[in-house]
Amino acid sequence: MTTTTTIMAEEQPAPKRDVQNHHLFECAWEVANKVGGIYTVISTKVPVTIAEYGDRYTLVGPLTNKLAMEVRVLDPVDPVVATVLEAMHSHGVKCLYGRWLIEDKPQVLLFDVGSCSHRLDEWKGDLWNLAGISTPLHDAETNNVILFGYLMTWFLGEYASRQLDTAIVVHFHEWQAGVTIPICRKRQIDVMTVFTTHATLLGRYLCAGSVDFYNNLRYFDVNHEAGKRGIYHRYCVERTSAHCADVFTTVSHITVLEAEYLLKRRPDGVVPNGLNINKFQRRHEHESENLYAIARAKIHGFMRGHFYGHYDFDLENTLYIFTAVRYEYRNKGLNYRLKRSDSKTTVVAFIMPASTNSYTIEAFKGQALVRQLQETVTEIQKRIGDCLLDHALRFHSEGKLEVAPSDLLSSEDQMLLKQRISALKRTSLPPFVTHNMMDDANDPILNRIRRVKLFNSHEDRVKIVFHPDFLTSSNPILGLDYEEFVRGCHLGVFTSYYEPRRYTPAECTVMGIPSITTNLSGFGCFIQDTIKRPEDEGCYIIDRRTNSFEQSVSQLTDCLEGFCNKTWRQRADQRSRMESLSLLDWKILGVEYTKSRPLALRRAYPDAFLVTDGESGEEDPFIAVVIHRSFPLRPSPPFSSS
Numbered sequence: 001m002t003t004t005t006t007i008m009a010e011e012q013p014a015p016k017r018d019v020q021n022h023h024l025f026e027c028a029w030e031v032a033n034k035v036g037g038i039y040t041v042i043s044t045k046v047p048v049t050i051a052e053y054g055d056r057y058t059l060v061g062p063l064t065n066k067l068a069m070e071v072r073v074l075d076p077v078d079p080v081v082a083t084v085l086e087a088m089h090s091h092g093v094k095c096l097y098g099r100w101l102i103e104d105k106p107q108v109l110l111f112d113v114g115s116c117s118h119r120l121d122e123w124k125g126d127l128w129n130l131a132g133i134s135t136p137l138h139d140a141e142t143n144n145v146i147l148f149g150y151l152m153t154w155f156l157g158e159y160a161s162r163q164l165d166t167a168i169v170v171h172f173h174e175w176q177a178g179v180t181i182p183i184c185r186k187r188q189i190d191v192m193t194v195f196t197t198h199a200t201l202l203g204r205y206l207c208a209g210s211v212d213f214y215n216n217l218r219y220f221d222v223n224h225e226a227g228k229r230g231i232y233h234r235y236c237v238e239r240t241s242a243h244c245a246d247v248f249t250t251v252s253h254i255t256v257l258e259a260e261y262l263l264k265r266r267p268d269g270v271v272p273n274g275l276n277i278n279k280f281q282r283r284h285e286h287e288s289e290n291l292y293a294i295a296r297a298k299i300h301g302f303m304r305g306h307f308y309g310h311y312d313f314d315l316e317n318t319l320y321i322f323t324a325v326r327y328e329y330r331n332k333g334l335n336y337r338l339k340r341s342d343s344k345t346t347v348v349a350f351i352m353p354a355s356t357n358s359y360t361i362e363a364f365k366g367q368a369l370v371r372q373l374q375e376t377v378t379e380i381q382k383r384i385g386d387c388l389l390d391h392a393l394r395f396h397s398e399g400k401l402e403v404a405p406s407d408l409l410s411s412e413d414q415m416l417l418k419q420r421i422s423a424l425k426r427t428s429l430p431p432f433v434t435h436n437m438m439d440d441a442n443d444p445i446l447n448r449i450r451r452v453k454l455f456n457s458h459e460d461r462v463k464i465v466f467h468p469d470f471l472t473s474s475n476p477i478l479g480l481d482y483e484e485f486v487r488g489c490h491l492g493v494f495t496s497y498y499e500p501r502r503y504t505p506a507e508c509t510v511m512g513i514p515s516i517t518t519n520l521s522g523f524g525c526f527i528q529d530t531i532k533r534p535e536d537e538g539c540y541i542i543d544r545r546t547n548s549f550e551q552s553v554s555q556l557t558d559c560l561e562g563f564c565n566k567t568w569r570q571r572a573d574q575r576s577r578m579e580s581l582s583l584l585d586w587k588i589l590g591v592e593y594t595k596s597r598p599l600a601l602r603r604a605y606p607d608a609f610l611v612t613d614g615e616s617g618e619e620d621p622f623i624a625v626v627i628h629r630s631f632p633l634r635p636s637p638p639f640s641s642s
């Protein structure tokens, strides 16, 4: 790799731009494109950013779906943007400009990378010449990343040369948006750049390979490791972006250390992920309880269909526990413990998502049979109602009410019910997976379930529903959006090894759903640092740092068992306490994003920040306020990475 120092800035002229009223562009692959956590970051942060910038704020991303359902197409508010886009259009560049249809409807610009694919070779050559990064021919994702990076650079170059009044800050998220940063540097485009990494590429790859990551962090031969995994070119883009940005940030203290060792630049600060709490907060406790009840009733409906023929447990005494996003599964022994203690509680463990082909016939069949039964019961109910009404009217005229059960339930209806009930007989056990998997025989989760024989048998107190797909309300099997599903569950479990930050437990918290996480996740560390007794607030944190793997598992099982043994009242109390947790609000956490921008401007335009009379000149106020804390790694903790 040509190190980033070789492409660092040559002297930049210092234009007289208005720094105070600077424009902000925020650039990410997940703008109006729901893929994962970064979509949540940028979409939920919009209200606080709009409050600060108004129409001086624009989000930029690739046009991944030509229909772009989330965007209303409009003309640009800023005439300079309109001129630049026209100029680019005259060279064949297609884009979509408009308002992203989320809260506060921010301006959004999406570039169609396909419209410039004929320039790929030219731009790849340029990336090699300018940044020393060579990229392989057939990595389609990287090719798109390069096309997008060059379109963004083109746009910024044109914009900065025509809009000379105010300073321009561009905030980039993750390596997919990073190519623009070194190119802007090299071409001396007058924009300030902030780069945020939400996880490192090498971190993800190394942890997926079960290495003892945190204990070896400082010893990895990064170039060798990246090369071995076929991601050297991507790693170069990520590392160069981190080095060339004016300000480099990450999402948690644990990732600061990771970035320092793997990307070789210590982040300037931590920009923690927040949530838009307004969306979740309810005025009254009963309003929340209603939402839980509606969501839970939908999950109950799914359960009746999925477990038909073996529906021999009480849904009112059933706990729904789920895990989402990370592809890891470990048996924690809860089934054994609940059986041993003769527990009457049933626990349903939901696991999601993964790569799948389609739903299994069994998954559809159960839901269809129960729907038919429901329809039959509704029809019969109607007929019974009509019959009762008829008798009651006669009682009024004849003075006596004599209704025999046989009058109410006709032999035809009895027959129909029997038919429906006999269709529910089933010789096989309820399936533990709802979909046909791409690679059933080698799927690690399926194989674990098979190995520990969690087959949803009558005796099992822990039942498994592996739903390896994203949830949507149009889902034919489990028709809930992810958020509604979470609300209907009792507990979220997010204990994976590699977790730079993790949104899922934070989302549980603001919805009043308890969760289990670990002190190896950014979220777990944040909660431990900010709340005295997290478990009282429903945030259970497992020690994966100083414990051995077995000790962590045992702590987790204790925690799960303790949760199962709580009373309904104790769980409801915990819920109401949690929803008041507002420390995850962007209104508080967004401040760190706000601090990163003046820091970038200050580095580029030191003159604009000259000390005035009466101010202390000893300290850089922006650098001072950006948090610099190291993750306290304990010496060689004896934990296994598996």
Ligand SMILES: O=c1ccn([C@@H]2O[C@H](COP(=O)(O)OP(=O)(O)O[C@H]3O[C@H](CO)[C@@H](O)[C@H](O)[C@H]3O)[C@@H](O)[C@H]2O)c(=O)[nH]1
Pocket: 035, 036, 037, 038, 040, 041, 198, 199, 251, 273, 324, 325, 352, 353, 469, 470, 471, 482, 499, 500, 501, 502, 503, 504, 507
């Ligand atoms: O069926 C589902 C399952 C999940 N989600 C959402 O997907 C997001 C997942 O976020 P996260 O768990 O944080 O995972 P990543 O996508 O891997 O995000 C990366 O970036 C995040 C944002 O900084 C960090 O929190 C993570 O640690 C980092 O790995 C959450 O908002 C969920 O609500 C859905 O919408 N539907």
